[in-house]
Amino acid sequence: MTEYRRILLDGVAVQVVRDGAELVAGDGRRVKASEAVHLPPVEPSKIVAVHLNHRSRVEEFQIKPAATPTYFHKPVSSLNAHGGTVIRPHGLKYLNYEGEVAIVIGRTCRGISPSKAGEYIAGYTVANDFGLHDFRDTDAGSMLRVKGSDTLCPLGPGLVTDWDFHGKYLRTFVNGSVVQDGSTDEMAWDMHYLVADIARTITLVPGDVLLSGTPANSRPVQPGDVVEVEVEGLGRLTNRIVSGPTGIRPDVGAQPTESEEVLSTALGGDWEFRGIRPPRRS
Incomplete structure (x- = not known):
C-alpha cells in the first residue's frame, strides 16, 4: 500500500x-x-454519499432495511481536510459526526459491473460526513444544507492505494472517547457495488468521491470538541468543531427547526421510543 x-x-x-x-x-x-x-487528498468533481449502509445504523432507527441503496450529493465546496476546523453556524444546535470510508475513483467509468469496479478505484481515504440536522425539515430528502454546508466534508489524511476493505474496523472518537465502533463487514452494499450502482447513469471521473455510510451512534458535537475518525489501514482524520461568527440569515429561506424529525435523527432515533425528552443543547 x-x-x-x-x-x-x-x-x-x-x-x-x-x-x-x-x-x-x-x-x-x-x-x-x-x-x-x-x-483534502483529492480534488473531486463530485461527492456522492449513500444512506444507511451499515446494519447497526438501520437497527438504531428501527426501520426495515432497504432493498437497494439511495444517495445524496455533497457539493465540493463542503470539502475540508485533516486538521481543519468544522464550522457550526452560530445559533444552530445539531451538528452530527458520521465516520465513514471514502472511495476515490481513479479511472473514468460508466456502466461497469461490480466485479470490474475495483479496477476503477484509485484508493480509499477516511471521511467524516458531518450534518447540520437543524435543517432536516427544510431540505426534505435532498440533504443539501444538512450535509452540504461549508466545511462539512473532511477527508484525509491521505489516499491509500491497494487497501482491502474487508473486515476493517471504523471508529469515531470525540475528545478521546470512542463514540462509534463499526466494521466494513456490516455494510449492506460493499465498495464495488456502490461504484457500479452510481456509474449506471452517472459518469465517474478520476478524483470523484463516494462516501460509503456510517455505523450507529451519530450524535451532536459542540464547539471545542475534537472529532477523530480512524479506519484500520487508512489512518486517523482529526477535526475541531468551532462556532461560526454569524448565524443563519433570518430574512430569507426556511429557518432551522427542532421538530421530532430533527431531534430523533440528530439523537439517533432512540429517545422517542423510550419516552425520554432529549436535553436542549447550547
Missing part, C-alpha cells in the same frame, strides 16, 4: 508520499506529518 497526501509546502499545494512519520515531496523535500498543513 502507498499513501499519498496533499499539503501546503512553502505556500504551494504539493502531493507527497508518507514515509513513516514524514511526508516526502517529489523533489526530495521532507516535512513531519504532524507539522504539515493538510489539504
